[in-house]
Amino acid sequence: xxxINWYKYASPTNFYPFAEKMIxxxxxxxxxxxxxxxxxxxxVAPSDFQQGxxxxxxxxxxxxxxxxxxxxxxxxxxxAIGWAFNARLSSMMASAISITGAMFTFLSLVTGxxxxxxxxxxxxxxxxxxxxxxxxxxxxxxxISLQASIDDPRRADRAGAVLxxxxxxxxxxxxxxxxxxxxxxxxxxxxxxxxxTMAPPMLAAMLIMLAACWLYSIAVVLVRLRYIxxxxxxxxxxxxxxxx
Amino acid sequence: xxxxxxxxxFIISGLAGLAIATGLALNAFQDNLVFFFSPSQVAAKExxxxxxxxxxxxxxxxxxxxxxxxxxxxxxxTDTAQGIPxxxxxxxxxxxxxxxxxxxxxxxxxxxxxxADQVLAKHDENYMPPEAGxxxxxxxxxxxxxxx
Numbered sequence: 001x002x003x004i005n006w007y008k009y010a011s012p013t014n015f016y017p018f019a020e021k022m023i024x025x026x027x028x029x030x031x032x033x034x035x036x037x038x039x040x041x042x043x044v045a046p047s048d049f050q051q052g053x054x055x056x057x058x059x060x061x062x063x064x065x066x067x068x069x070x071x072x073x074x075x076x077x078x079x080a081i082g083w084a085f086n087a088r089l090s091s092m093m094a095s096a097i098s099i100t101g102a103m104f105t106f107l108s109l110v111t112g113x114x115x116x117x118x119x120x121x122x123x124x125x126x127x128x129x130x131x132x133x134x135x136x137x138x139x140x141x142x143x144i145s146l147q148a149s150i151d152d153p154r155r156a157d158r159a160g161a162v163l164x165x166x167x168x169x170x171x172x173x174x175x176x177x178x179x180x181x182x183x184x185x186x187x188x189x190x191x192x193x194x195x196x197t198m199a200p201p202m203l204a205a206m207l208i209m210l211a212a213c214w215l216y217s218i219a220v221v222l223v224r225l226r227y228i229x230x231x232x233x234x235x236x237x238x239x240x241x242x243x244x
Numbered sequence: 245x246x247x248x249x250x251x252x253x254f255i256i257s258g259l260a261g262l263a264i265a266t267g268l269a270l271n272a273f274q275d276n277l278v279f280f281f282s283p284s285q286v287a288a289k290e291x292x293x294x295x296x297x298x299x300x301x302x303x304x305x306x307x308x309x310x311x312x313x314x315x316x317x318x319x320x321x322t323d324t325a326q327g328i329p330x331x332x333x334x335x336x337x338x339x340x341x342x343x344x345x346x347x348x349x350x351x352x353x354x355x356x357x358x359x360a361d362q363v364l365a366k367h368d369e370n371y372m373p374p375e376a377g378x379x380x381x382x383x384x385x386x387x388x389x390x391x392x
Contacts, residue, residue: 046373047373048371048372049372049374049378051339058371080252083251084251085248119365120337120365121339121340122364126279169263180277181277184280184366189369189371197369197371198370198372199372199373199376
């Protein structure tokens with residue numbers, strides 16, 4: 001059995017052509033799953049007994065909110081590894097994830113606001129769940145602007161890593177906010193333990209959308225990672241491109 | 245010990261310290277982090293009754309009454325143990341219903357009535373098709389008949 005030499009792909013120059021090959025394998029399934037998920041969400045899933053059709057925003061809102069939190073944790077892990085082990089590619093990965101994570105967090109805030117007006121009767125309240133999610137968006141924006149403001153890429157990586165790691169404390173606060181404090185935002189419908197309190201076709205649409213968001217994120221992060229590699233290792237990457 | 249292991253240890257211990265600090269801070273600010281108080285907390289004088297605050301709970305069944313002006317609504321917010329009468333003048337959100345959750349913002353008057361200037365509907369985490377919702381309502385109605 002041939003063993004894969006993982007260290008080979010830890011080098012940005014070797015990862016660059018590998019990433020290029022991987023992108024279509026995530027991008028096309030993502031597109032297909034988005035179409036299937038939206039179809040199931042809008043045409044197969046029944047309307048809700050209380051909210052009617054307004055609840056259908058969850059097919060975007062919930063996956064977006066989950067992605068916002070999960071991508072932050074992932075970003076912090078990559079940033080920490082990049083800092084502790086001096087792994088350039090890992091730090092670049094953190095930078096590549098940050099923008100997609102910020103986008104999903106922004107999307108979850110906007111969709112939640114659009115849903116909140118007809119359901120709760122308000123666009124925004126300062127309850128623990130909403131406020132901590134807004135802080136998550138600010139952490140992403142802080143990470144992106146901090147890295148952009150430092151010219152030396154390795155120093156930018158280290159500064160970003162500190163911010164990312166400190167901010168990771170916020171993720172469990174977001175997740176448990178609805179349990180720890182009285183919030184206007186409802187509790188979790190889908191729990192790690194126990195049955196989801198949701199009709200199966202609705203759950204199916206949401207999980208398909210979640211899978212689509214994951215695949216989309218991987219594809220987009222790989223695309224962005226390639227640009228970061230080109231930017232930082234221009235000469236090396238050019239050499240690799242010529243040889244491929 | 246290699247330098248990178250030292251760095252990793254530094255990161256992990258830093259994170260642990262930060263987690264403890266955050267836990268303590270959040271615990272200290274507990275009162276400011278709750279979005280609303282329950283009627284039982286108000287009864288136990290835990291709520292800041294001197295200023296504007298929010299109460300939350302279920303809208304008690306059979307208590308929603310509209311005044312003749314068509315705008316003023318009276319209802320009772322309950323957590324099944326304690327109830328607070330609420331008076332509100334304004335438009336209610338669509339999901340405001342008897343037996344469902346709501347959050348009201350306002351002040352307690354000397355007569356113990358809560359004068360609300362904003363009422364929000366609090367949605368629960370259950371999603372189901374209308375037929376299933378109907379079935380649960382029917383089952384509840386049947387149970388009430390048996391109980392009586």
